[in-house]
Amino acid sequence: MLNIVLFGPPGSGKGTQSEKIIEKYGLVHISTGDLLREEVAAGSELGLKAKAIMDSGELVSDDIVIGMIRKKLEEYQDGSGFIFDGFPRTVEQARELRKALSDYDDRVSVMISLEVPREELVSRLLKRGKDTGRSDDNLETINNRIDVYNRQTIPVTYYYDKMHKHSDVEGMGSVDKIFARIVEVVDKVKK
Numbered sequence: 499m500l501n502i503v504l505f506g507p508p509g510s511g512k513g514t515q516s517e518k519i520i521e522k523y524g525l526v527h528i529s530t531g532d533l534l535r536e537e538v539a540a541g542s543e544l545g546l547k548a549k550a551i552m553d554s555g556e557l558v559s560d561d562i563v564i565g566m567i568r569k570k571l572e573e574y575q576d577g578s579g580f581i582f583d584g585f586p587r588t589v590e591q592a593r594e595l596r597k598a599l600s601d602y603d604d605r606v607s608v609m610i611s612l613e614v615p616r617e618e619l620v621s622r623l624l625k626r627g628k629d630t631g632r633s634d635d636n637l638e639t640i641n642n643r644i645d646v647y648n649r650q651t652i653p654v655t656y657y658y659d660k661m662h663k664h665s666d667v668e669g670m671g672s673v674d675k676i677f678a679r680i681v682e683v684v685d686k687v688k689k
């Protein structure tokens with residue numbers, strides 16, 4: 499199985515690049531952000547709790563997110579692998595992902611981190627906020643999301659460094675150029 503963790507700060511292009519990776523490699527897409535937004539749209543109890551947290555830019559609790567991931571892993575065991583988009587976002591989530599995959603004798607193949615400067619992140623997310631009305635794409639929440647990323651999510655890179663699975667990819671330039679850089683990394687681990 500090919501299991502890719504697509505990593506990076508909010509607005510670095512994870513969702514955008516995931517679509518292209520899925521198309522090329524036929525992986526199952528697991529975006530914890532999308533799963534949480536589905537719960538919010540459905541008005542479930544979990545969704546109501548998650549909405550307030552997401553609108554403030556903080557992270558939803560590890561327990562909730564890990565539960566969602568375990569459910570998806572069980573559902574899609576017949577595929578050729580997964581792309582984890584926006585997960586893990588804490589070291590605890592990374593540890594739990596390792597455990598969950600090992601239940602299926604599986605593991606993360608590579609963690610790709612998209613590198614984009616802060617000013618560009620803010621400008622992309624403000625634009626998306628204007629275009630789509632996404633409630634967490636406003637200046638105050640964007641700034642908090644980036645701070646939360648620097649504080650709570652960056653340590654995940656050290657976790658994958660230790661396992662020699664972390665690869666940085668320059669996330670500036672056209673979507674196609676960035677995708678070509680990602681393909682180069684993925685094709686190396688696929689061999």
Ligand code: B4P
Nearest residue numbers: 508509510511512513514530531552556557558584622626
């Ligand atoms: P996410 O949905 O993961 O939101 P995100 O980090 O902003 O990434 P997204 O994939 O949407 O954006 P992308 O970079 O592709 O998370 C939202 C919230 O959910 C979190 O704040 C948190 O509260 C919660 N959450 C999610 N996962 C969690 C977890 N594991 N644990 C705890 N809480 C969790 O793209 C952004 C914009 O850039 C787009 O408009 C796109 O068009 C544009 N763009 C992309 N590539 C570009 C390029 N090359 N040039 C110019 N623009 C580009």
